[in-house]
Amino acid sequence: MRKHVFAGSLLAAFTLATPALANTPDKAPPHQKWSFEGATGTYDKASLQRGFLVYDHVCASCHGMRSLTYRDLEGIGLSDQAITDLAHSKQIAGPVGISGMPTMRPGLPDDHFRSPFPNDAAAAAVMGGVAPPDQSRLAAVHPGGADWLYAFLTGYRMPPPADAPIVPGKFYNNWAEGHMIGMPPPLMNGAIQYPDGTPATVEQQAKDITTFLVWAADPHRNERHHIGKGVLAYLAVLLVLAIAWKRKIWKNLKSHG
Numbered sequence: 001m002r003k004h005v006f007a008g009s010l011l012a013a014f015t016l017a018t019p020a021l022a023n024t025p026d027k028a029p030p031h032q033k034w035s036f037e038g039a040t041g042t043y044d045k046a047s048l049q050r051g052f053l054v055y056d057h058v059c060a061s062c063h064g065m066r067s068l069t070y071r072d073l074e075g076i077g078l079s080d081q082a083i084t085d086l087a088h089s090k091q092i093a094g095p096v097g098i099s100g101m102p103t104m105r106p107g108l109p110d111d112h113f114r115s116p117f118p119n120d121a122a123a124a125a126v127m128g129g130v131a132p133p134d135q136s137r138l139a140a141v142h143p144g145g146a147d148w149l150y151a152f153l154t155g156y157r158m159p160p161p162a163d164a165p166i167v168p169g170k171f172y173n174n175w176a177e178g179h180m181i182g183m184p185p186p187l188m189n190g191a192i193q194y195p196d197g198t199p200a201t202v203e204q205q206a207k208d209i210t211t212f213l214v215w216a217a218d219p220h221r222n223e224r225h226h227i228g229k230g231v232l233a234y235l236a237v238l239l240v241l242a243i244a245w246k247r248k249i250w251k252n253l254k255s256h257g
């Protein structure tokens with residue numbers, strides 16, 4: 001009995017002390033259905049392509065994705081020509097000119113994605129002190145994975161809850177650490193248009209960019225699976241040959257013996 005009273009007052013004290021936490025779901029983010037889930041999951045190519053569009057039009061103005069080259073986009077189904085055109089439309093830092101000034105040149109398929117800032121310090125200076133993290137491995141390194149990314153991108157609260165502290169330059173997000181984040185809400189309904197006609201709601205964009213970020217964290221997974229299957233097929237052929245060979249040898253030995 002005493003124990004219960006104690007636990008009850010502890011709970012009450014905790015709830016009173018942390019009003020901002022009391023009304024926010026801090027546990028596991030809700031699970032979404034993902035095309036790439038499970039052993040047989042494969043990436044939905046249309047979603048990957050829409051996700052790249054979101055990255056390119058929205059996220060890339062603040063976040064780099066240094067580990068990917070434009071040619072890697074073959075993996076989401078872009079044609080050689082589309083990749084060359086895309087790379088060409090980006091201005092990449094070239095060699096230092098004769099006058100000692102930096103130069104720019106159009107990108108090539110083997111260039112890595114152009115970063116919006118020359119380095120993290122420059123990014124932090126522009127972004128109010130915090131550099132936007134490189135997105136190459138974002139989906140792989142965040143413990144919440146795809147479900148968290150989706151929850152986070154759709155988790156802004158405007159206006160923030162009445163009891164939330166007001167911090168200049170920070171935005172209220174249910175799924176950010178401490179509910180405050182230096183990134184303004186990046187997604188807006190209809191801010192981009194999908195060429196395939198899919199309505200570009202915040203939820204749809206969040207789903208597509210998350211799919212793209214999960215793919216981008218390991219763009220060669222599909223190829224590896226292909227190679228793995230090839231190796232297995234090769235070993236199977238070797239095994240059949242070895243058995244046939246063994247039988248032949250034993251047959252010869254027996255007929256001689």
Ligand code: HEC
Binds near residue numbers: 060062153182187
């Ligand atoms: C206006 C610049 C800007 C844009 C556009 C932008 N971000 Fe950010 N992003 C930031 C900054 C700055 C941070 C670091 C904020 C912080 O730590 O307080 C950040 C952090 C993040 C984080 C890490 C959050 C965490 O708690 O670890 C994720 C995930 C993220 N951004 C995803 C995206 C995605 C996806 C897009 C495109 C849909 C995008 N961002 C567009 C500026 C931007």
